[in-house]
Amino acid sequence: MTMRLNELERRLETVKGFPSPSSRLEQYQTPASLAARLLFHAAVNGHITGKRVCDLGCGTGILAIGAALLGACEVVGVDTDEAVLATARDNARETGVEVTFLSGRIGDPAVPVSISPCDTVVMNPPFGAQKAHADRPFIDAALQIAPITYGIFNAGSRQFIESYIAGRGRVDEVISGILPIRRTFSFHTRPNKEIPVQIMVIMRESA
């Protein structure tokens, strides 16, 4: 491994978050600790270093940038919000890594035409708190472009995901974590909240 877990986490702590987060798009930045954990685990499994990695719903780019730090040979980040991509590009430049950030909407069609197949998808998609099943198009897109996906989901959603992807893929591994959410939107009543989440490793099954 090119980098230790705590060094990766320290580097990712400098990645800037959303300048003006949109609740509709569920724009929460993944904390550095959780992002580092997902990426390091994927790297230990052999799915990052030297691989082509795509970050779906990349936001300001923390997962994409971390994949590049761990030696991915090519990293593409995609988001529907043009404004956050500018922050993502700044973040990559300041971290000293090369990532291609593309504007694209996951959903209709599932995969924007600009996105090519890759080896590994990493993603922290919308959980569907604002719009039910908002994570489904991301799962569909991930299964279309890569044989393996590391994603962050609501804790306890494994069975829903497994039935949703039945015949197309399966959840291979589940790692529990915590997503600390700072008060971001006016409908947040408490200053801080901790949401139990799970990193799920999804393997595509060939038809």
Ligand code: SAH
């Ligand atoms: N992956 C980032 C951001 C998580 S927030 C991180 O880990 O920090 C979810 C992101 O998904 C937001 O940046 C939002 O703009 C993006 N998003 C929401 N719906 C989308 C869609 N249909 N297509 C592409 N991006 C979308």
